[in-house]
Amino acid sequence: MRVPVLHKQLGPSHRRGEVEKRTVSVGSPGRVARTLDCAACLLSGASDAVIIAPCAADTEAPSPPAPPRSISDWLWRRQCGCGAPNASLLTRLPAPEKMKCFSRYLPYLFRPPSTILSSTCHTEADIISTVEFNSTGELLATGDKGGRVVVFQREQESKTQPHRRGEYNVYSTFQSHEPEFDYLKSLEIEEKINKIKWLPQQNAAYFLLSTNDKTVKLWKISERDKRPEGYNLKDEDGRIRDPSTITSLRVPVLQPMDLMVEATARRIFSNAHTYHINSISVNSDLQTFISTDDLRVNLWNLEITDRSFNIVDIKPANMEELTEVITSAEFHPQQCHTFAYSSSKGSIRLCDMRLAALCDKHCKYFEEPEDPATRSFFSEIISSISDVKFSHNGRYLMTRDYLTVKVWDLQMENKPVETYQVHDYLRGKLCSLYENDCIFDKFECVWNGSDSVIMTGSYNNFFRMFDRNTKRDVTLEASRENSKPRAILKPRKVAAVNSLLT
Template identity: 75%
Template sequence: LKSLEIEEKINKIRWLKRKNPAHFLLSTNDKTIKLWKVSERDKRVEGYNTKEENGHMRDPASITSLRVPVIKPMELLVEASPRRIFANAHTYHINSISVNSDQETYLSADDLRINLWHLEITDQSFNIVDIKPTNMEELTEVITATEFHPLECNLFVYSSSKGSIRLCDMRAAALCDRHAKLFEEPPDDPSTRSFFSEIISSISDVKLSNSGRYMVSRDYLTLKVWDLHMETKPIESYPVHEYLRTKLCSLYENDC
């Protein structure tokens, strides 16, 4: 048996909609997802009848008068406490999480699978995407990110290392092995295609607009804006770090 050390880091943070004075968020490292409650206090109660200021309980026999507790200001105190821990559902490293618009479920994705969770259930999740081939030598792409639709709780997208984005509908099947839409650019001209073409086309993250009409994807050298009604090409493409295009060979050799 091999024991793998899980690095102390946070891969993704996603906030839940606020329902009370406290904030709730999901965080994930490579293997474990946690639901946190974040709250702040700037007031404290003093003057309890049965408790001293140092926290010790008073002897009831020594209480000779009734005190009315009072609220006093204090230095702002921010507290974060884990409320739930969701673990042991991913074989590979988790790369993204996304909270559903219903605020009851969320997605978690690793290189080959996407799981659907309920925020109230920590020991069970449902596998809704599985791209692991029977023979791992036939693996041609991995999942890089996933995101729920901001308005339609049954729709979600996920991106891949091949530069494609798939839109799936959970109403179609329990296992979303068939996409409803596929967003990808036309193939490169063979005369301009290079060794690095596939590497730099890998999508690192994807995000939908608040209206759910548009989608933004980021690969190594570009930021692309997609219209969900048009799968064939992005409506806008913005170069990022264009100066690196001539240095790809050096970056590759140095494993950047």
């Protein structure tokens, strides 16, 4: 399912090296508001960060500028520096004079009108790139282009009232990936989260896998509402005591504290993919998972980080002979030895790891024969599969291409048993979509809990739901507007621990 962009992009994005502050907007869980400290931008000479600049004719301390009349006026000043005459003067001043001029406007810079305080300014880093529910639906994890993972927890009222609209509050927020640079290949590795997968819950803690283009990380999310006190060799701050000062033996005790949610990186799986990772899938044995890039599928053990097994490799000896790439892969929900992967040519291969260590030969091959009457220049492009999902009972396989969602029976390889048109109105506009590259957009799909309804994304914040029994389809819109009165989020202390514990 393609996630609609829930965060409005505001002009040129600032680089992550600048001073910044991130908060969660009250009454709008998950909308991360980014507030930039423009002092660093001004001192570095960044002209696009000028909000209000002094007039060139002012030799004495100028009078304070009039407050913006509207949010759009304030945003225009923030991006263009056109709130006062000769705004470019500030960028040509020496650093001491620049700081002097800036200090005159400092009180007004950080005291915008009340109408502005209610707005949120977002950048490209705040765009959501993936979402994933856990198996119970209690937790929802979102990843964005800035490498952050935000976990939401369902409200208790929503749990006790099944027919009530689901409401989620922020449960934990942590930085999963940082931007990196491969100096050997001269390649910049983005921090964007490509996929998130939950592991089945085994104890009080939650575990999830997150990946960017090159690295997969295993995260542990746990709660802590008690802290140990009364150590003999350490004081309250954790410093080692002088043994000569210890006159009695104390028994450490646990004292109650405010609830704290900790996110800890337990494993890091890296250096195994030459190409960008497009999907990950957890095995039903709860011990292994696969990570997939354009040409290979690797099998990992959750306890071993320095070694993986290559189980699919479609890279030809001569790259000029390459005809297709892998687009997605997933394990069977019940058979731990079976997995499927899709390709850009619209085919799905079902593989059995019991047959060989390298699954270069598939056990089943699913592909719909093409109608020669409808073949066109765009046929191969729109037939590329962007997502593949097994049904919960393991009998069906669902695939998503550019225009349709198809359901396959694992016992019938020659054609799908169900085909649903998602946005057939675009079929006559493929030429325009090709020119602006929209024809290469990728969409995801998902089953409901009983496998009776399937859902997938579309354009303009719309997503489609198809009932397999009644053949009824519903189009819904994801909107920022909330008809329910906004409620203040409950305070919660959140700790993100990025240390690697092995």
